[in-house]
Amino acid sequence: MEHLINRKVKEIEISGIRKFFNMVAGTEGMISLTIGQPDFPTPLHVKEAGKRAIDDNFTSYTHNAGDLRLRHAAANFMKKKYNLDYDADSEVIVTVGASEAIDIAFRTILEEDTEVILPGPVYPGYEPIIKLCGAKPVYADIRENNFRFTAEIIEKYLTERTRCVVLPYPSNPTGVSLSKAELSRVAELLKDKDIFILADEIYSELVYDQPHVSIASFLRDQTIVINGLSKSHSMTGWRIGLLFAPAAITKHILKVHQYNVTCAASVAQIAAIEALTAGMDDCLPMKEAYLERRDYVYSRLIDMGLQVEKPDGAFYFFVKIPDQALSSFDFCLSLVKEEKIAVVPGSAFSSFGEGYFRLSFASDMETLKEGLNRIESFIEKMQA
Known part of the structure; x- marks a missing residue:
C-alpha cells in the first residue's frame, strides 16, 4: 500500500539532526553535543x-x-x-x-x-x-x-x-x-x-x-x-x-x-x-551559565584554529570543517567512531550547511571540556 502514500510526504525526510542523534544514542562512552535540549530541569x-x-x-x-x-x-x-x-x-x-x-x-x-x-x-x-x-x-x-x-x-x-x-x-x-x-x-x-x-x-x-x-x-x-x-x-x-x-x-x-x-x-x-508570571525571569541564571559556556567553547575552538562566528544567542556554534576532503557527514561520523563525540553535520541544515558542523553547548562544563578535548584530539590527527 506504500505506493498510495502522498507523494509530498514520501519526498520529505526525517530531520538530519534527529537522524544523527538517534544513530549515536545508547553508545557507551559517547558524548553527544547534538540536539538543542537545555540541560537544566524545568524550574x-x-x-x-x-x-x-x-x-x-x-x-x-x-x-x-x-x-x-x-x-x-x-x-x-x-x-x-x-x-x-x-x-x-x-x-x-x-x-x-x-x-x-x-x-x-x-x-x-x-x-x-x-x-x-x-x-x-x-x-x-x-x-x-x-x-x-x-x-x-x-x-x-x-x-x-x-x-x-x-x-x-x-x-x-x-x-x-x-x-x-x-x-x-x-x-x-x-x-x-x-x-x-x-x-x-x-x-x-x-x-x-x-x-x-x-x-x-x-x-x-x-x-x-x-x-x-x-x-x-x-x-x-x-x-x-x-x-x-x-x-x-x-x-x-x-x-x-x-x-x-x-x-x-x-x-x-x-x-x-x-x-x-x-x-x-x-x-x-x-x-x-x-x-x-512568577517565572518571568527564570531564564536569567540559565543564560548566565550559557554565556560562560559560550565564551569557553569559543576560546577552545579558536585555539584549535577552527573558523567560527561567536554566537549572539541560542546555544550553538556552527564550525567550519578544516579538511574539505571530508563531507560534513563523514567528518562527524569519523568523530563518532574515533573519539566518541557526536555533533551534527552541517548538511542537516540545507546544502548551504555543507562543510560545517553544529555543536550544542547546552551541556554542563565538564561534558563540554571533555567533548572539546576529543574534538581537539581528532583535529590534531587530521592535521598531522
Whole structure:
C-alpha cells in the first residue's frame, strides 16, 4: 500500500539532526553535543504548578486558542520583555510547541507555487512543511555575510511569487542574531509588500550581547511571531508554543490549529501560566551559565584554529570543517567512531550547511571540556 502514500510526504525526510542523534544514542562512552535540549530541569515552581493542575482535575479541553489566563500572561510577557502589544483574546494562540505554531502558520498563508525565502543554512524544520503545502523553499546564501540574513541579501531573492520570508533569530544553527538597525532595513524593504514575515523567536530569551528586538516592532501587520517555553524555561517536553499575530491573521490560523490538535495540553498550560508570571525571569541564571559556556567553547575552538562566528544567542556554534576532503557527514561520523563525540553535520541544515558542523553547548562544563578535548584530539590527527 506504500505506493498510495502522498507523494509530498514520501519526498520529505526525517530531520538530519534527529537522524544523527538517534544513530549515536545508547553508545557507551559517547558524548553527544547534538540536539538543542537545555540541560537544566524545568524550574521547581513550574513543575509544582503542573502537579497542582492534575490534583485540581484541570484535565479537560481548554479554549482552542488556549486558556485565556495563559494568553493574557503571554501577551503581558511580550509587552514587558519586547514592548510588543497583542490582544490576549484575539491575537495569541497557544500551540503544541513552536513546531506546531510554524506548521499552522505555513498551512494558513501558503498556497501551491508560492515561495518562502529562508536563510541558508537554517533549521531543517521549515522546508518539509513548506513543501507539504505545495510551496517552494528558496534558500538565500548567507555564508559570506557572517551568516546574517540582511535586507541586501533578501532583496536578491524576492519574486512576484514570494509569499513569506522566514526570520529565525537568534539562529539555529549559527547562533547569529540581527541588530535593531538590520531589522529596520528588512522592515523597510518588505513594508507594504504582500509578503508575510514568519519570525521564529524561540531563542529570544537567550541573547547575550544585545537586547532582543523583534521584527514585529517594525512591521506588526505582516509579521507572525513564533515563540514558546522550551528554551527559555527548559520545558521542551511540556510542548507549549506561542503564536502572536494581528487578529485578521490569527482568526484563520486558529481554524487550522483547531482541526489539527483542538488545544494544547491543559496541564501544561497551567504550568506555562506559572512560567510566564512568577517565572518571568527564570531564564536569567540559565543564560548566565550559557554565556560562560559560550565564551569557553569559543576560546577552545579558536585555539584549535577552527573558523567560527561567536554566537549572539541560542546555544550553538556552527564550525567550519578544516579538511574539505571530508563531507560534513563523514567528518562527524569519523568523530563518532574515533573519539566518541557526536555533533551534527552541517548538511542537516540545507546544502548551504555543507562543510560545517553544529555543536550544542547546552551541556554542563565538564561534558563540554571533555567533548572539546576529543574534538581537539581528532583535529590534531587530521592535521598531522
